[in-house]
Amino acid sequence: xxxxxxxxxxxxxxxxxxxxxxxxxxxxxxxxxxxxxxxxxxxxxxxxxxxxxxxxxxxxxxxxxxxxxxxxxxxxxxxxxxxxxxxxxxxxxxxxxxxxxxxxxxxxxxxxxxxxxxxxxxxxxxxxxxxxxxxxxxxxxxxxxxxxxxxxxxxxxxxxxxxxxxxxxxxxxxxxxxxxxxxxxxxxxxxxxxxxxxxxxxxxxxxxxxxxxxxxxxxxxxxxxxxxxxxxxxxxxxxxxxxxxxxxxxxxxxxxxxxxxxxxxxxxxxxxxxxxxxxxxxxxxxxxxxxxxxxxxxxxxxxxxxxxxxxxxxxxxxxxxxxxxxxxxxxxxxxxxxx
Amino acid sequence: xxxxxxxxxxxxxxxxxxxxxxxxxxxxxxxxxxxxxxxxxxxxxxxxxxxxxxxxxxxxxxxxxxxxxxxxxxxxxxxxxxxxxxxxxxxxxxxxxxxxxxxxxxxxxxxxxxxxxxxxxxxxxxxxxxxxxxxxxxxxxxxxxxxxxxxxxxxxxxxxxxxxxxxxxxxxxxxxxxxxxxxxxxxxxxxxxxxxxxxxxxxxxxxxxxxxxxxxxxxxxxxxxxxxxxxxxxxxxxxxxxxxxxxxxxxxxxxxxxxxxxxxxxxxxxxxxxxxxxxxxxxxxxxxxxxxxxxxxxxxxxxxxxxxxxxxxxxxxxxxxxxxxxxxxxxxxxxxxxxxxxxxxxxxxxx
Ligand SMILES: Nc1nc2c(ncn2[C@@H]2O[C@H](COP(=O)(O)OP(=O)(O)OP(=O)(O)O)[C@@H](O)[C@H]2O)c(=O)[nH]1
Ligand SMILES: Nc1nc2c(ncn2[C@@H]2O[C@H](COP(=O)(O)OP(=O)(O)OP(=O)(O)O)[C@@H](O)[C@H]2O)c(=O)[nH]1
Ligand SMILES: [Mg+2]
Ligand SMILES: [Mg+2]
Numbered sequence: 039x040x041x042x043x044x045x046x047x048x049x050x051x052x053x054x055x056x057x058x059x060x061x062x063x064x065x066x067x068x069x070x071x072x073x074x075x076x077x078x079x080x081x082x083x084x085x086x087x088x089x090x091x092x093x094x095x096x097x098x099x100x101x102x103x104x105x106x107x108x109x110x111x112x113x114x115x116x117x118x119x120x121x122x123x124x125x126x127x128x129x130x131x132x133x134x135x136x137x138x139x140x141x142x143x144x145x146x147x148x149x150x151x152x153x154x155x156x157x158x159x160x161x162x163x164x165x166x167x168x169x170x171x172x173x174x175x176x177x178x179x180x181x182x183x184x185x186x187x188x189x190x191x192x193x194x195x196x197x198x199x200x201x202x203x204x205x206x207x208x209x210x211x212x213x214x215x216x217x218x219x220x221x222x223x224x225x226x227x228x229x230x231x232x233x234x235x236x237x238x239x240x241x242x243x244x245x246x247x248x249x250x251x252x253x254x255x256x257x258x259x260x261x262x263x264x265x266x267x268x269x270x271x272x273x274x275x276x277x278x279x280x281x282x283x284x285x286x287x288x289x290x291x292x293x294x295x296x297x298x299x300x301x302x303x304x305x306x307x308x309x310x311x312x313x314x315x316x317x318x319x320x321x322x323x324x325x326x327x328x329x330x331x332x333x334x335x336x337x338x339x340x341x342x343x344x345x346x347x348x349x350x351x352x353x354x355x356x357x358x359x360x361x362x363x364x365x366x367x368x369x370x371x372x373x374x375x376x377x
Numbered sequence: 378x379x380x381x382x383x384x385x386x387x388x389x390x391x392x393x394x395x396x397x398x399x400x401x402x403x404x405x406x407x408x409x410x411x412x413x414x415x416x417x418x419x420x421x422x423x424x425x426x427x428x429x430x431x432x433x434x435x436x437x438x439x440x441x442x443x444x445x446x447x448x449x450x451x452x453x454x455x456x457x458x459x460x461x462x463x464x465x466x467x468x469x470x471x472x473x474x475x476x477x478x479x480x481x482x483x484x485x486x487x488x489x490x491x492x493x494x495x496x497x498x499x500x501x502x503x504x505x506x507x508x509x510x511x512x513x514x515x516x517x518x519x520x521x522x523x524x525x526x527x528x529x530x531x532x533x534x535x536x537x538x539x540x541x542x543x544x545x546x547x548x549x550x551x552x553x554x555x556x557x558x559x560x561x562x563x564x565x566x567x568x569x570x571x572x573x574x575x576x577x578x579x580x581x582x583x584x585x586x587x588x589x590x591x592x593x594x595x596x597x598x599x600x601x602x603x604x605x606x607x608x609x610x611x612x613x614x615x616x617x618x619x620x621x622x623x624x625x626x627x628x629x630x631x632x633x634x635x636x637x638x639x640x641x642x643x644x645x646x647x648x649x650x651x652x653x654x655x656x657x658x659x660x661x662x663x664x665x666x667x668x669x670x671x672x673x674x675x676x677x678x679x680x681x682x683x684x685x686x687x688x689x690x691x692x693x694x695x696x697x698x699x700x701x702x703x704x705x706x707x708x709x710x711x712x713x714x715x716x717x718x719x720x721x722x723x724x725x726x727x728x
Contacts, residue, residue: 291679302637
C-alpha cells in the first residue's frame with residue numbers, strides 16, 4: 039500500500055443525471071448556472087487532482103450514454119472496475135427508467151465485487167430541486183430502501199445522499215465521500231479538538247482549500263446555541279465557493295474573511311498549503327441598557343460597543359493560536375503520504 | 378411566508394401614506410411578460426432568478442413598499458394597461474405621485490410594439506407630471522451578445538428620441554439601461570433610478586468623498602443591505618467588477634451572519650437562511666430583548682485588495698475597497714466610518 043496515494047473514484051449513472059455537473063462545481067469552480075453549457079461526456083473523462091498534500095484523487099467520469107455503458111460492462115470491464123476506492127452512482131430523480139438505472143447500479147456492484155471488493159459505495163439521489171419539498175424525503179427513502187437490499191447481496195454497504203446542484207446538499211455529499219478516503223481524518227479531528235480547547239473558541243471548521251469541502255469540525259460543549267442549523271458546515275462551503283468565483287472575476291483569489299456578526303465573530307484564513315480554518319466565537323454578552331437612553335446618548339453607547347480595538351485584541355490571540363496550530367497541521371498533511 | 382419585519386411589505390392598496398403624505402412611487406410598466414414582476418421579486422423578495430419562470434401574469438396593480446434611507450413604493454401595472462382609456466383618474470393620480478416611471482422592454486422579443494406603447498405612455502405621463510423621470514429598462518439582455526446589446530440600446534434610444542422630437546418634446550427626462558435579473562445589471566439600474574430621487578444625494582456623495590480621501594479608500598458604496606440597491610457612491614470612477622464584488626460581499630456577509638445567529642427562544646427560526654432582519658439595529662425600544670450589534674466584515678484577496686463592510690443606520694451598509702498598503706491606517710478607516718455613521722444619523726433625523 040505504501041506510496042500509492044492515488045484514489046480512484048468512479049462516477050456512474052445515466053446520461054444527463056448530472057455527473058459532470060457536480061464534478062465541475064466541486065472540483066473546477068463552475069457555478070450551478072454554468073453547468074447548463076456542459077455537453078454529454080464522450081466515453082470516460084479522467085481528472086486527476088492533488089488533494090491535501092500527497093493524495094491524488096483520480097476521477098473517472100463515465101459518460102452515461104448506452105453505447106459507452108455497454109462497453110464498461112464488456113470490453114472495458116477490468117480497466118474500469120479495477121482498483122476502485124469509491125463508486126459514486128448518480129440517480130436522476132427525473133429518470134423515466136428507474137428500473138433500468140437500478141439494474142445498471144447492480145451491474146456496477148457485481149463488477150466491483152469481483153474487481154474491487156473493498157470499494158465504498160455512494161448513491162446520490164440527484165436533482166432533488168425538481169421534486170416538491172414535501173415529497174423529497176419519500177422519494178429519497180423509497181429509492182434508498184431498494185438500493186440497500188441489493189447492495190447487501192454483494193456485501194456492500196451503500197451510503198446515500200439526496201442532492202441538487204442548486205443548494206449546499208452537494209457539498210455535504212462530497213465532503214463525506216472525500217473524507218471517507220482520507221486516512222488521517224481522525225488525526226485532523228483530534229488536533230482540531232485540542233485547538234478548540236486551547237483557544238477557547240466555540241466552533242472550529244477545517245476546509246480543503248480548492249474545493250472548500252469540510253474535512254473536520256468541532257463545536258465546543260459550551261457553545262452558545264447556534265447549532266440548530268446542522269447544515270451550516272456545507273452552507274459555508276457553498277457560500278465561500280461562490281464568493282471565490284466573484285474574486286476570480288477580478289482575476290484574484292480569495293484569501294481571508296473576518297466577520298463581526300450580530301451574535302458571533304468568525305475568522306477564516308489559510309491553515310496549511312491545502313487547508314483553511316474557520317474559527318467562531320460568540321460575542322461577549324453586553325448587558326443592554328435599561329432602555330431609558332435617549333437618542334443622543336445612544337450614539338455614544340454605540341461608539342463604546344464598537345470600539346475598533348476591542349475586537350482586535352481577541353482576533354490577535356486567535357491569529358497567534360492559528361499560527362501555532364499551523365505547524366501541527368502541516369505535519370499531518372505530510373503524513374498522508376504513507377496513509 | 379409573509380415578511381413580518383415590514384422592511385418590504387406588500388400592500389395592494391395603491392395609495393400608501395406615511396404621516397399624511399403619500400410615499401413617493403416608482404411605476405413599473407411594460408407589455409405582458411416583459412419581466413416586471415420578476416424584477417420586483419428578485420430585487421425585493423429574495424426570489425432566485427430561475428424561479429421567476431413560475432410567476433403568474435399580474436392582473437391587478439401590485440405594490441411593494443421599500444423602506445430604506447428613504448421610503449418609496451414600487452407599483453407594477455398589469456401589462457395590458459392602456460393609459461388612454463379605462464381607469465383614467467387612477468392613473469393620473471399615480472403619475473402625479475410617481476417620481477419615476479420604469480418602462481421595461483423585452484429585448485429578446487420584437488420590440489416595435491413596445492416602442493409604440495412606450496411612446497403613448499410618455500406623452501401621457503409628462504403631460505400630467507413633467508417632473509417624472511422616464512427610465513427605460515432594455516431587459517433580458519442576458520442572452521444577447523455584447524455587440525447585440527449595444528446595437529439594441531442604440532436603436533431603441535434613437536427611435537424613442539426621434540419620435541418624441543416629432544411631437545416637439547425636447548426635454549423629457551429620459552434614460553436607458555441594459556438589464557437582466559441574472560446578473561448585477563438590474564441592481565445597478567434600479568440604484569440609478571432611486572438615486573435621482575434622493576434629495577440628500579449630493580450631501581451623501583460629498584460625505585463619501587471626504588471619507589475616501591482621508592482614509593485611503595479607493596471606492597465606497599452606501600448600500601441598502603436587503604435590496605442591494607446602492608444609495609450613493611463617491612465620485613471616483615466606477616467599474617462593474619468592483620461593484621459586483623461589493624454586492625457579492627454583502628451576500629456572503631449576510632449569509633454567514635445568519636448562520637451564526639443565536640436564537641435564544643425561537644427554535645424554528647434556525648432553519649431558514651434568508652437574512653431578513655437588517656432593520657435599524659439601534660432600536661432601543663425593544664426593552665428586555667437582546668440588542669444585536671451592527672455587523673461588519675472584511676475580506677482580503679491575493680492581489681492586495683481589501684473589501685470592508687460596516688453596517689450603518691437603518692439597514693444600510695458602507696462597503697469600501699482598499700489596498701493592502703493602506704491597511705496600517707485601519708484605525709483611521711474605522712474612525713472615519715464612525716464619523717460617516719454619525720453624519721448619516723443626523724441626515725436621517727433631518728429627513
Ligand atoms: N434541475 C437540475 N438540473 C441539474 C442538476 N444537476 C445537473 N443538472 C443539469 O443536468 C444536465 C446534464 O448534466 P451533466 O452533468 O452533463 O450530465 P452527465 O451525467 O454528465 O451526462 P453524461 O455525460 O451524458 O453521462 C445539465 O444541463 C445540468 O445543468 C440538478 O441538481 N438539478
Ligand atoms: N432571460 C431572462 N428572462 C427573464 C428576465 N426577467 C424576467 N424573465 C422571464 O420573463 C418571463 C415573464 O416575467 P414576468 O415577471 O412575469 O413578466 P411581467 O412583466 O410581470 O408580466 P405580466 O405580469 O403578465 O405583465 C418569466 O418567465 C421570467 O422568467 C431576464 O432578465 N432574463
Ligand atoms: Mg458528463
Ligand atoms: Mg407581472
